[in-house]
Amino acid sequence: MNWIDGSPGTHKGKVSGHLSRSWWSFRFVARITIRPQHTSSADEHLSTDKTVRESLPFHVRRGYIAAFPQWIRTNMFRYAVTIFISAFLLFQVQPLIGRFILPWFGGGPSIWTSCMLFFQILLLGGYLYAHLISVKLKPRTQVLTHLSLLAMSLVFLPIAPSDAWKPVADQSPLLQILLLLLVTVGGPYFMLSSTGPLMQKWFSQSSPGQSPWRLYALSNIGSLLALLSYPFVFEPWLALRQQVWSWSAVYGAYVVLATWCGIRYLQQQRIAATNSLSPAESLDSASPLEDAPAMRPRMGTMLLWLGLAACSSAMLLATTNQLCIDVATVPFLWVLPLSLYLISFIICFDSPQWYDRRAYGLLLLACTPVACWLISEGADVNISKQVAIYATILFACCMTCHGELVSCKPHARYLTLFYVLISAGGALGGVFVAIVAPYTFHGYWEYHIGLVACCVVTLLAWCAQRIWLRTPSPGFWIWALITAANVALVAYYVYLPLDDVLNATDETIAFGVYGLLQFVGLIMTGVLEQRWKALIALWSILSAVLCAWFIGYGTWQFAGMISTTIRTVIIASAIVSPLVASACLWCSQKINQRWPHAPCLRYYLLGTLYSLVASVFAGLLHFDKIEDWQAVSFATTTGAALLMEWSARGFRGKDKASLGFWFWLPAITLILFLSNRLAVIVKLESLVDDHKQTVHMSRNFYGVLRVQQEASEKDDDFISPKYSLTHGQIKHGFQFIDEYWKTQPTTYYGRESGVGIAIQMSRERETENGKRPLRVGVIGLGTGTLAAYGELGDTFRFYDINPDVAKLSDKFFTYLHDSPAKTEVVIGDARIMMEREIAAGQSQQFDVLAIDAFSSDAIPVHLLTSECGDIYRQHLKPGGILAVHISNRFLDLNPVSRGLAEHLGWNAYQIENSQNSLTGVFSSTWILLTADEELGADAAFQKSVTPWKDDAQILHWTDDYSGLWQVLSL
Template sequence: MPVFAFTIFLSAFLLFLVQPIIAKQILPWFGGSPAVWNTCMVFFQMLLLAGYAYSDWSIRRLNPRAQAILHCVLLAASLAVLPIVADAAWKPGGDEDPVWRILALLGATIGLPYFLLSSTGPLIQACFARRYGGERVYRLFALSNFGSLLALLAFPFAIELLIDTRTQALTWSIAFVLFALLCAASVILAARPVAAIAARAEFAEPLAEGPAPGVAAYALWLALAALGTIMLLAVTNHITQNIASIPLLWLVPLTLYLLTFILCFEGRGWYRRWLFVIPFLALLPAMAWGLQANSGVLEIKKAVPLYCIGLFVACMFCHGELALAKPAPRYLTRFYLMISLGGALGGLFVGVAAPRIFSAYYELPLALVVGGLLATLLMFRQGTAGGAFADRVAAIAARIPGAVSPVALSRSVMVVLSLCATAATGWYVYLYQHEYLADTTLLMERNFFGMLRVQENGEGSERVRNLVHGVIMHGKQSFDPEYQRKPTTYYTEGSGVGRLFTAFSKEPLRAGVIGLGAGTLAVYGGKGDVVRFYEINPQVIEVARKEFTYLPDSAAKIETVLGDARLAMEREPAQQYDILAVDAFSSDAIPVHLITLQAMDAYLKHLKPGGVIAFHVTNRYLDLKPVVRLLADARGLKALNIADDGESRFGSSTDWVLVTRRPEIFTMEAFAGATEEIEIPAGLATWTDDFNNLFQVLK
C-alpha cells in the first residue's frame, strides 16, 4: 500500500507545482495578455481531463497486464522530454497570435509528463482497488488533494524564495523521474497474477452491492463538481477584485477548496448533511447581501471572512455530497472523470465565457442561486438523511401509531427552508445588480483583464468622474473648468512624476508611459511634445478616449500602443525617451515581468543618456522601492524616491522612484527637498525573470 499512496501523493504535488514553474518561464516571452493566461488554463484543464479519460478507458478496456505495459511505455517516453525547460526557439518573433505557439510550446515541454500525472490519481486508485479492494481506495483521493495543497503553499512561501526558475524546472524533472519509477512499480504490482485474481473477486462484489451509476448520478457528479469550481473562482474574483486587492489573497480560497476535498474523502468522512446543509442555506443569502460590500454595505474585515467561510461551507456541501454519492470502487475512474469534467466546465465558464457574456462579476450571484436550487433538489430527494441520530429518531417514531415519518417531515421542512433561502438569495442578487446599475455608474465593462467602471459624482463644477478597476482607482477628472486640464490623484505637480515633467518642461519632450488609465499624464504634454502610451487592455484605451478629455485636450502628439509594454519595447526601435513612466504596480496582481533586470534593460534601450525612468510604486501591501533600487544598482544607475502626501485637491498619497544615469538631474529646482534615499532590507535579491517573489516585499 505505501507505494500506491506515495505515488499518488507525489503525482498530485508535481501536478500542482508544474503550472507556476512553466508559467514563470514563458510569461516574459509572451507578456501578460489574457491570450497567454487563458491558453495556459485551457491547455492544463483539457490535458487533465484527457488524463482522467485515459484512466477510465484503460481500466475498462485493457486487462491489467496490457495496461501496465502501455503505461510503462508512456512513462518511459515522457522521460525523453525532460528537463521541463522551455527552449528559447519557442520565443515569438513578431506580433502573431500567440495561442498556437503557446499550445505547441506547452505540448513539447510538458505535455506527456502532465498527461501522465493527470491520469495517476484515478489509475493508481483503480490499481489499489484491484489489489486491496474496499472503500479505503477513496482515502487516496484525499491524499491526492493533500499533495496539491502542499504544493500550493510550498511554491510561494518556500520554493520560489530559495531557487530560481531554471533550478525549479530541473529539480521538478528529477522528482518526475522518481515518480515515473514509483508509478511503473505500482501498475506492475497491480498486474501480477495474484492481483488479477483479486481483481476479479473484488470487482465482482461491488457489482452486486452497487449497480452501475445511471444518467442521474452522472449529472449529479457533474453539477456538484462544476458548482464547487465556480464558487472557488467566483469568490476569488470577488474578494480580490471587489473587496481587497491584497497580494496572495487568492491562496486562501484555493486552500479552503482543497481542504474540503481532503475532509470529505478522508476515511472518517467529516461531512454530515444535517451538519452542513443548514449553514449552507443560511450563508447563501448572507453572501448575496454582502455582494454590495464594495459599496460600503459590509466592511472589508468582515466581508473577506464572510466569503471565505461561505466558500468553505459551500465546498463542504458540494464535495461532501460527492463523497456520499461515490460509486462502488469498480466505477471510480468514471466518477473521477465526471469530477474532472465538471471542474473543467466550471473553470471555462468563469475564465473564458463569463468575461465575454457579462459586463460585471455576475457568476458569483448566479452560483449562489444555483447552489440554493441544487440544495432544494437534494433535500426534495433525500432530506437530511444520513446520520446515526436521524436513524434512532426514525426507529422510535416507527413504534408510535399514527406518527408522521420523521424522514418525510425532515424532507418537507428542508425543502421549505431551501426554497426560502434561494428566494432570499435571489432578492439580494437583484439588489446587487441594481446597485451596480446605480445612477453614479456611467459605464461598466468587463473583459479578461477584469471589470472597468466609470463613476460620476456631483453636479456642475463639483462634477468628478472616476475610472475604477476592481477596487483600484485608475484615474479621476474634475469638470470644474479650473481643474479639468490639471493632473489628479497620483500624477499631481507635487508627485514624483509631476516634478519630473516640470523639470523637463522647457525643452521638446518625448515621453513613454506604461499604463494608460484615464490618460492623466497627457496633460503635461505641450506643443511639439510626444507622449506615447503602452496599454494592454483595449477597453482602457476606448474608455480613456470617450469618457475622459485628457487625451483629446492635450497639446502634445498622443500615441497609443496596444499590447504588453515589455514585448512592444523589445521589438520596436529605440524611442529616445526623455521620460519613461512605468505605472503598472498599484494592484495585487502586479506584472512582475515589468520590474525585473531584463525589463530594465528593455527600458534603458529606449532612454536618452540624460533621461529618467519613473516607477510608480504606490501600493498598500507591497514595498517595491527596494526592488527598483536593486535594479538600478545592478546597472550602475541612481535611484531616489519621491513621496507625496497628496494633500492638494484631487491629489493622492504616492511614491515614485526615479532612476537615471545622471544623478545631477536631482539637483534641479523641481526636486528640491523632495527626494529620499531607499534602504534595502537584508536578504532581498535583485529580481530577474528567473528569480522574483512577492512574499519578500510584503509590507
C-alpha cells in the same frame, strides 16, 4: 485446514505466524469493506468474518491467503509512492509554469484562470483515458498502452517554454496560453492526471478487499504538499530554470515507478490465472467482497456529481480572481484557494465521519450575508479581512460540495466513472469562469453566480438523500442555538464598538480565532452528540477557552480598548452558555420521554429559533441589507411549511415518511433572499442617480472597465462634471468636461505629483541646455492624463496591454487628442514590446519613463524586477528619470523600488503629495530613479522629496522570485 488456521504442524514456526497475520489482515479488510453503515456489535463482526472465510473455495483460501500479506504490503507501498509522486508533480507544475509565463501575458489574474482551465480540461482527459482503458482493454493491453504513452511523454522534457511562444499583440491571449501549455507540458500532465484513477483501479484488482479511497486521499495530500511547498520552499530557493530541471528529473523517476507498477500488475494477473481461475476472471473476481452486487449509478446521481464538482471548481477560480484583482497575481494567492480546495477533498475522502453536513451547512448559511457585505464593500476592506473571509466562504462551499460527493459515491466498480464525472465538473466550472464569464458578463459576476449555485446544488443533494428523515440529535442543535446567541452578543457588544478603532489585522485575528473555536465546538459536538456528559464537559471547556482567548489577546494587543462592559459580556457568556445548554439538554431528554413520536416538530421549532437568531445577527452587522419584506416573507414561509407538513401527515397518514416541507421550503426562501441581494449589488455597479451614471462597461481577458459620468453634487459646486475610469474596483483617473479643466492633469498625475515634477524638471533642464522636445514613455494608458504635459514637438509614447483602454480614449477621454504633442499608443505587454524594440535597435531614449501599469489596485510584478530594470535603462537617455507609481492600499512597494535603484546603480527619491479636491488631484506616492546627480542637488527638487524612513528595507525582485509577504501592508 489446520495449516490455514495456524495449528501445530509441519509449517508451524515461520509459516504459521505468517498465515496467522494473513488471516487477521483479511478479517480487518472484510470488516471495513462489508460492514453496514452503522456500527454493529463484536459478535456480528465475527459472524461476518466467518461467513466470508467459509464462502471462499479451499484452493482459493489456501493460495490467496498465503500470499495476501506480501501482496498487500508490496502493492500498497508501490501504488502509494507512485500516486503520491504523481500528485505532487501534477500540482507542482501548475504554479511553476504559471509563474514562468506570467510576465509574457501582462501579469493579470486571468493568466492563472486560463492555466487552471487548461489543467482541468487535461485532467478530464486523463481521467477519461484511465476509465476507458481500464474498462475496454485487457490487462496486458492496458499496461502496454500506458507504458508506451509514458515513454512518449519523456519527449516533452524539460518543460521550459521556448521564447518563440511569447505572445503577439493581435492574438487571443487565452488561445495562446492554451496552445503554449499544450506543447510544453501537455504530454507529462496528461499522463500524471491519469495515474490516480488508473493505479487505484489496478490496486483494487490486484488487492481484493482493499479500499482504494485512501489512495485518493493520499494523492490529495501529495497535491497539497506540492502547492504549499512551492511559494515557501521552491520559489524562494530555486531559480525558474532549476525548478524546471528538478521537476523534469522527478518526472523521470515517476515514469520508472509507474512502469514497475504496470509490470507487477501483469505478474499478479498471471498468478491469479495459475490459482485455478478461469481466464476471464481476475483477482477481484476471486473476492466475495468485489462480487457483491453493485447497482449502476442513476443518471440523476451522475448529474449531481457533475453539478457538485462544477460548483466547487467555479468557486475556486472565482475566489482566486477576487483576491488577485486588487492585490497582485503571485503564486501565494493562487496557492491559498487551491490548497483549501484540496484540503476539503482530503477531509471528505479520508473518512465520511469528518464531514458533518449540519455544521458545514450552518457555516455556509452564516457565510452568505458576510459574502454580500464583502462584495458590496469591495476594495475598501483591508486585505487581511478579504483573505480571511474569502477563504472561509470558499472552504464552506468546497466542504459542502465535496462532502455530499462522498456521501453519494458509488461502488468501487464505478470508481473511474466517478472520477471522470468529478473532473468533468471541474472542467465545466473552469470553462464557466475562464471563457463564459469574461465574454458574457460586463463585470466580475461569476462569484455571485457560483455562490448561489453552491447553495442550490447542496440543497438538491440534501433533498436527493432526504436528510429530513434522519433522526435529529438534540445536543448539536442546542449548542448551535447557544453559539448563534453568543455570536450575536459578541457582535453587538464587542465587534461593533471596536470595529472602527482596532487595527484590521488584530481584528481579523481576534474574531477569526473566535469564530474558528466556535466552529470546532460545533464539529466536536456532532462527534460527541450521543455522550451527554462529554458534551457538557466540552461546552464548559470551550466556553472557558473562548473567554481566555478574548481577554488574553485583547489584553496583549489592545488592552486600553477592552472596556468593563466588554469584559462582563465575555465572562458572562462563558459562564451562562454551558449552563443554559446543559439545562436545555436535560429538558430535551425529558421531552423525548414524554413525546417520543414527534421529533420533527421539536427540531423544526429549534431550527426556526436558530434561523431567527441568525437573522438578528445578520441584522446587527448589516441592518441596512435586510428589508422588512424579507423578514415577513421568511416568517410566512416557515409558518406555511409547518402547516403543509402537518396537513400532509394528516392526509397521508402518520405512518408515512415526511415529505420535508419544513426543511426545503424555508431553504429555498433563504436562497431566493441571497439571489435578490446579489442582484441588487450587480445593479449598483450600473448605478444611475442624480450625480453618477454608468455610460460604459466592458470586460475582456484583462479585466473590467467602467466609465461613469459624474455630475457636481451641489449646484454651486466649483468642480466641473467629469468622466471617470474604473478598472476592477479602483478609480484609475478622470477628465473634466469643462473646456479649460479638461486639459489639466488630475488624479495621481497633478503637477505636484512625482511624475509631474519629473516631467517639469526634465523640461527645465532641456531648456537650459537649449530647447529640445521631450520624449516621455508611459507604461499604462488609462485615461491618457500624462499627455496633458505635452507641448508642440514632444513625443508621448504609451504602452498598454488592453486594447479596450485605447478605444475609450477615442470615445470618452480626449487627453491624447487634445495634446499638442505627438502621441503614440503601442498595444501589447510593455516589457515584451520594449524588448523587441531593443532587439530591433529602436531604443526610445526617453527623458522620462513612467511605470503606471496598475491592474485594478495591483501592479504587475514582472514590471518591477531587476531584469526589467535593465530594459528600462536601455530605453532611457543618459540622466533620464524612471518614475514608478507605488500608490497602493495593500502593498508597500517602496523597498522594491529602492532595490531596483540599487541594482541599476542609481539614486532613488520618494515624492508624496496630498489631495487637492479643488483641482481633482489625488494623494499619490512616486519613486523617481535616476543616475543624474544634479537632480538630487537641486534645491527646489529637494523641497518635494520625502525622506526615507530610518528602518526602510531594500528588496530585490527578480524574474525568479518576488516575495509578496515582504511587502504586504496589513
